[in-house]
Amino acid sequence: MIDVRNLTKSFGNLYALRGLNLTVSRGTCLTVFGPNGAGKSTFIRILATLSKPTQGEIRIEGKDIFTNAEQYRNRLGVIAHATYLYDELTARENLVFYSKLYGIPDRDATVNRLLDEVGLGKRGNDRVRTFSRGMQQRLSIARAMLHNPDILLLDEPYTGLDQHASELLTGWIMKLRSDKRTIILITHDLAQGLEVADEVAIFLRGRVAHSAAASNFSNKEFQQLYFETVAGGREN
Numbered sequence: 001m002i003d004v005r006n007l008t009k010s011f012g013n014l015y016a017l018r019g020l021n022l023t024v025s026r027g028t029c030l031t032v033f034g035p036n037g038a039g040k041s042t043f044i045r046i047l048a049t050l051s052k053p054t055q056g057e058i059r060i061e062g063k064d065i066f067t068n069a070e071q072y073r074n075r076l077g078v079i080a081h082a083t084y085l086y087d088e089l090t091a092r093e094n095l096v097f098y099s100k101l102y103g104i105p106d107r108d109a110t111v112n113r114l115l116d117e118v119g120l121g122k123r124g125n126d127r128v129r130t131f132s133r134g135m136q137q138r139l140s141i142a143r144a145m146l147h148n149p150d151i152l153l154l155d156e157p158y159t160g161l162d163q164h165a166s167e168l169l170t171g172w173i174m175k176l177r178s179d180k181r182t183i184i185l186i187t188h189d190l191a192q193g194l195e196v197a198d199e200v201a202i203f204l205r206g207r208v209a210h211s212a213a214a215s216n217f218s219n220k221e222f223q224q225l226y227f228e229t230v231a232g233g234r235e236n
Contacts, residue, residue, distance in 0.1 A: 001024055001025055001026040001027075001028070001060065001061060001151075001182050002022075002023065002024040002047075002058065002059075002060055002151075002182065002184075003023050003058070003059045003060075003062075004020060004021060004022040004023070004056070004057075004058050005021060005056055005057050005058075005059070006019045006020075006021060006055060006056035006057075007019070007020040007021070007022075007043070007046065007053050007055075007056035007057070007058065008020070008053060008054050008055035008056050008206075009039075009042050009046065009051070009053050009054050009206075010054045015206055016039045016042040016206055017039045017042055017043060017046075017053070017056075017206040017207075018039075018205065018206035018207050019055075019056070019206075019207065020039065020043065020056070020203075020206060020207055020208060021208065022201060022208055022211070024182060024184060024199070025182075025199075026180075026182055027180035027181065027182060028182060028183070028198045028199055029173070029177045029182075029183040029184075029185065029196055029197050029198045029199070030183065030184050030185070030197065030198070030199045030200070030201060031185045031186075031187060031193035031194065031196065031197035031199070031200050031201075031214070032184065032185065032186050032187075032200075032201050032202075032203060033187065033188070033190065033193060033200065033201070033202050033203070033226060034202055034203030034204060034209075034230075035204070035230050037205075038203035038204055038205065038206070039203050039205075039206040039207075040186045040203055041155070041186070042206075043186075043203070044153055044155045044184070044186055046058065047065075047153055047184065048076065048078055048153055049065060049066065049069050049072065049073060052066060060072055060075075060151070074102075074147065074149075075149050075150055075151050076149050076151050076152075076153065077144035077145060077147070077149035077151070077152045077153070078144055078152075078153045078154075078155070079137075079140055079141055079144045079152065079153070079154045079155070079157050080140075080153075080154070080155040080156065080157060081155065081156045081157060081158075081159035081160065083136045083137060083139065083140040083143075084140065084143065085128050085136060085139060085140060085143065086128065087127065087128050087129040088127060088128075088129065089127065089128060090124065090125050090126055090127055090128070091115060091120055091123055091124050091125075091126060091128060091131070091139050092111055092115065092124040092125060094128060094139065094143065095110075095111040095114060095115070095139075095142060095143060095146065096108075096111055098143050098146055099111060099146050102146055102147040104146060104147060110146060111124075111146075112124075114142035114145060114146065115142060117142070118138040118139065118141055118142045118172075119138060119168075120135065120138060120139060120142070123135070132165070133160045133161060133162075133165065134161055134162065134164065134165025134168065134169075137157065137161060137165060137169060138168065138169075138172075141169075141172055149181070150181050150182060151181070151182045151183075152176060152181055152182070152183045152184070153183075153184050154173070154183065154184070154185040154186065154187075155186050156186055156187060156188070157169060157185075157187075158187055158189055158192060166192065170192060170195060170196060173185065173196045174196055177196060177198070185197070190219070190222060190223050190226055191219050194214055194217065194219060194222050197214035198213070198214055198215075199211065199212070199213055199214060200212060200213075200214050200217075200222070202225075202226060202229050202230075204229060204230065204233065205233075209229050210225065210229055
């Protein structure tokens with residue numbers, strides 16, 4: 001589904017990515033871990049077509065994402081720690097606005113259904129600025145799902161959430177995973193990231209230091225691997 005080849009991104013003499021290679025199968029949830037400066041944010045920005053690589057390529061089903069950017073974006077949903085919502089608009093107005101950008105027919109029905117699905121059906125006419133962080137994140141999930149994307153990028157979506165909101169988000173990721181959508185999740189939370197993953201990858205200094213099936217590890221085993229990899233600077 002997703003094939004990353006020799007992905008390199010430099011800012012002058014500073015390299016954020018150094019020939020990164022990675023594949024993600026259709027319907028798989030890949031969780032990417034790594035310390036600050038490992039290249040995770042740069043990687044997700046390139047995947048979202050918000051930045052272009054200095055070298056290398058990303059192909060979706062064999063097609064370069066930048067050559068086919070518009071077609072690719074129509075299949076892409078992004079959920080991040082930044083919600084991309086307008087505080088002074090209501091929840092409903094936010095979703096209607098984005099549905100117009102996507103050219104979605106039957107907007108009212110789609111918006112109502114998604115508000116109900118994320119548990120905000122009764123708050124649809126309330127301004128987003130009155131929402132808790134968890135409620136805003138639930139609305140951002142609805143925003144990302146308006147056009148029914150089959151590829152989802154989740155960039156540190158747990159940031160700022162309390163335990164209850166984190167559990168709700170985990171439940172949503174599991175639901176999206178069960179729908180066989182292709183998901184790439186970036187997170188610092190080892191336990192949460194491992195729980196929802198089919199595959200895991202550890203980034204270190206702009207490369208993939210370790211990748212494996214999530215089922216290979218218990219939480220304790222993965223934490224040990226992660227800290228040994230980061231502390232020792234070891235790449236396999």
